[in-house]
Amino acid sequence: MVKTTSATPLGSGNKKKTSFASVNSTTESFESQPVLPPVSCVSPGSGTATHPMGGSRCYQSSLRSYNKWSPTEQGATLVWRDLCVYATGQSGGGLSDRGPIKRIINNVSGAVTPGTLIALMGSSGAGKSTMMSALAYRTQPGTIVQGDILVNGQPIGPYMYRLSGFVHQDDLFVGSLTVSEHMYFMAKLKLDRGVSKASVERLIQELLERTGLAKCADTRIGEVGEGKMLSGGEKKRLAFATELLTKPTILFCDEPTTGLDSFSAQNLVSTLQLLAKRGTAIICTIHQPSSQLFSMFDQVMLLADGRVAYAGKPNDALGFFEQHGYSCPSNYNPAEFLIGVLATAPGYEKASQRSAHRLCDLFAVSEAAGQRDVLINLEMHMAETGDFKVTEESHLSRRPRWLHTLYWLTYRSFLTVVRDPTVQYLRLLQKIGIALMAGLCFSGAINLDQLGVQAIQGILFIFVSENTFSPMYSVLSVFPETFPLFMRETKSGLYHTSQYYVANMLAMLPGLIAEPLIFVIVAYWLAQLRPTFTAFLVTVIASTLVMNVSTACGCFFSAAFNSLPLAMAYLVPFDYILMITSGVFIQIGSMPVSISWMPYISWMLYANEAMSIAQWEGVTNITCSTEDPNLPCMRTGTEVLTHYSFNESHLARNIWAMVAIYFVFHVLGCFFLWRKTRH
Ligand SMILES: Nc1ncnc2c1ncn2[C@@H]1O[C@H](COP(=O)(O)OP(=O)(O)OP(=O)(O)O)[C@@H](O)[C@H]1O
Numbered sequence: 001m002v003k004t005t006s007a008t009p010l011g012s013g014n015k016k017k018t019s020f021a022s023v024n025s026t027t028e029s030f031e032s033q034p035v036l037p038p039v040s041c042v043s044p045g046s047g048t049a050t051h052p053m054g055g056s057r058c059y060q061s062s063l064r065s066y067n068k069w070s071p072t073e074q075g076a077t078l079v080w081r082d083l084c085v086y087a088t089g090q091s092g093g094g095l096s097d098r099g100p101i102k103r104i105i106n107n108v109s110g111a112v113t114p115g116t117l118i119a120l121m122g123s124s125g126a127g128k129s130t131m132m133s134a135l136a137y138r139t140q141p142g143t144i145v146q147g148d149i150l151v152n153g154q155p156i157g158p159y160m161y162r163l164s165g166f167v168h169q170d171d172l173f174v175g176s177l178t179v180s181e182h183m184y185f186m187a188k189l190k191l192d193r194g195v196s197k198a199s200v201e202r203l204i205q206e207l208l209e210r211t212g213l214a215k216c217a218d219t220r221i222g223e224v225g226e227g228k229m230l231s232g233g234e235k236k237r238l239a240f241a242t243e244l245l246t247k248p249t250i251l252f253c254d255e256p257t258t259g260l261d262s263f264s265a266q267n268l269v270s271t272l273q274l275l276a277k278r279g280t281a282i283i284c285t286i287h288q289p290s291s292q293l294f295s296m297f298d299q300v301m302l303l304a305d306g307r308v309a310y311a312g313k314p315n316d317a318l319g320f321f322e323q324h325g326y327s328c329p330s331n332y333n334p335a336e337f338l339i340g341v342l343a344t345a346p347g348y349e350k351a352s353q354r355s356a357h358r359l360c361d362l363f364a365v366s367e368a369a370g371q372r373d374v375l376i377n378l379e380m381h382m383a384e385t386g387d388f389k390v391t392e393e394s395h396l397s398r399r400p401r402w403l404h405t406l407y408w409l410t411y412r413s414f415l416t417v418v419r420d421p422t423v424q425y426l427r428l429l430q431k432i433g434i435a436l437m438a439g440l441c442f443s444g445a446i447n448l449d450q451l452g453v454q455a456i457q458g459i460l461f462i463f464v465s466e467n468t469f470s471p472m473y474s475v476l477s478v479f480p481e482t483f484p485l486f487m488r489e490t491k492s493g494l495y496h497t498s499q500y501y502v503a504n505m506l507a508m509l510p511g512l513i514a515e516p517l518i519f520v521i522v523a524y525w526l527a528q529l530r531p532t533f534t535a536f537l538v539t540v541i542a543s544t545l546v547m548n549v550s551t552a553c554g555c556f557f558s559a560a561f562n563s564l565p566l567a568m569a570y571l572v573p574f575d576y577i578l579m580i581t582s583g584v585f586i587q588i589g590s591m592p593v594s595i596s597w598m599p600y601i602s603w604m605l606y607a608n609e610a611m612s613i614a615q616w617e618g619v620t621n622i623t624c625s626t627e628d629p630n631l632p633c634m635r636t637g638t639e640v641l642t643h644y645s646f647n648e649s650h651l652a653r654n655i656w657a658m659v660a661i662y663f664v665f666h667v668l669g670c671f672f673l674w675r676k677t678r679h
Helices: 129-137 180-188 197-210 232-244 262-277 291-295 314-323 334-342 349-363 367-384 402-418 421-442 449-468 469-474 478-491 497-527 532-558 564-580 601-615 637-643 648-678
Strands: 048-050 056-058 078-086 100-110 117-122 143-151 164-167 250-252 281-285 300-303 307-312
Touching: 048 250, 056 197, 078 129, 100 129, 100 143, 100 281, 100 307, 100 367, 100 478, 117 262, 117 334, 129 250, 129 281, 143 367, 164 232, 180 232, 180 402, 180 637, 197 232, 232 250, 250 262, 250 314, 262 281, 262 349, 281 307, 291 314, 291 334, 300 314, 300 349, 307 314, 307 349, 307 367, 314 334, 314 469, 314 532, 334 349, 334 532, 349 367, 402 497, 421 478, 449 497, 449 601, 469 497, 469 532, 469 564, 478 497, 478 532, 478 648, 497 648, 532 564, 532 648, 564 601, 601 648, 637 648
Parallel strands: 117 281, 117 300, 164 250, 250 281
Antiparallel strands: 048 056, 078 100, 078 143, 300 307
């Protein structure tokens, strides 16, 4: 199976030391309130697990049928053989990323059976997170995966988003939502579309209670640095609660104990143990666990430089290392010892790597590796001979409808927009302030004489430029800022790029209509522009279109480049072209032939021409100065329009041209965003 995606680093993780238990009341600790559905079965391979939604599941691995593919009923056996993962260094599919190819995972094989809690360990950079994301079908962009990864004999694919949960090392949320809003949003996107509202609410309530988050249900998640927000431990629990919404058959946890004190870490692993006992296969990367924590895992897999140095029972690991000359001193933390042996010692890089590679070679020919290979070969054999389809798991494919997902995404984006007063209210106040200033400056100057012509064209340019530059630059950060969360959610199959893009646009739309409307209403009447309804309406429509097209342009640049500075670097020269071709600084007809195409992409020109037509069409009584007959004199509106290379018949053309540019920018923006999710 080969898979290629494009790479973007995830957002910064919250590694602050927090306590799982300290944020709970004593009766609500993770241990006493395990994040589990109430169940009756306790041993893998038999029994029934009841989902809080009311459904029931039975993991009967001993009775697993290879005529039917149904991991949710039978439990999931995940095997991988000869797995190699490469990073191409192509991060984000933007217009400026290239890098060398690097092998991170090197021919790794392994297996996890239902009801097993396995720890993935190794020194920093050994490849734990990379391997886990490959197994979970959630690789970062720019990653190439080679080798076989099967769940009950079926090559992994998008079904993993429904079958498995992934608790990330760093918790990414939309900070403006409350805990219950977040859970409701996630339930709407993750759960089967047939689940009723009451069931969803019951499920959320139950999960919040079990994770000790019920008391924070109405607390905003918050962003780092904000005053009132969830603690790191609460965010971690919220991440767990979110993943447990779908009752995953396989659960991946990337360093879930990082940032927790030892007591909370133990509580968390106890919870994972209980979850595993009910049949879930759990793979968990973990850093330097205490001796007690280490022995709580059923299996451990030690990675060194992308290879397996040991896989098997934790208690047998020390025996394997001792057999090959590495004895753990008494009273020494075994996990720390094992990782220490495999780690690269500063100053002795070559020697450390040699000894780690030697251990990997020795493990590859060990009895433990042989036993593991028996299971892998059996699964591979079944995969080749079995005749089953993923679609047989009908409830895995009942995704929410396209419009349903769009609705919830728009709702979330809209909440984010309206709950960010610094952006919304300040922008409106700023618009009113500028409109007042502009209107007052021009009031009294708008007359039907030669100076009035200049004044009218001046304020029209202010209408156009004010609705162009600030909205264009203000949306530049929209996609880079939210990109890590967007990538994580699309990689989890929650929604498509198009839904995310359209939802963001729809959430912005009310502001993009209100702002130019307020601006024109204030400035138009203060400056005493042409007092006809048609002229006013055309000015409002053109200003609104200008603002929306500019925002679309900003969104396109925001989606096409991976960072704000890069997007700015390309946008500034583009703005100059726009401004020069707006019809104010140079007569379009006098531009050199080689660049005469430029005005066609300038919505500033289209808007300027449309507003000018609205002001001058049918005007016949412009007065001229009698004092100096040598001064230019335009007596009619047609003469004014001709002077600026405008044409009275272009009004509709200009409006439609702006509409067309609006859609072209958005389609391109959506395409570039989608491209980033590919590779
Ligand atoms: N997209 C990428 N491009 C280049 N190198 C990468 C990329 N992703 C990961 N790596 C490198 O691959 C190696 C393994 O990374 P990974 O995050 O899987 O390690 P890890 O074992 O999880 O480490 P840690 O415990 O510190 O989180 C590291 O050296 C890392 O720098």
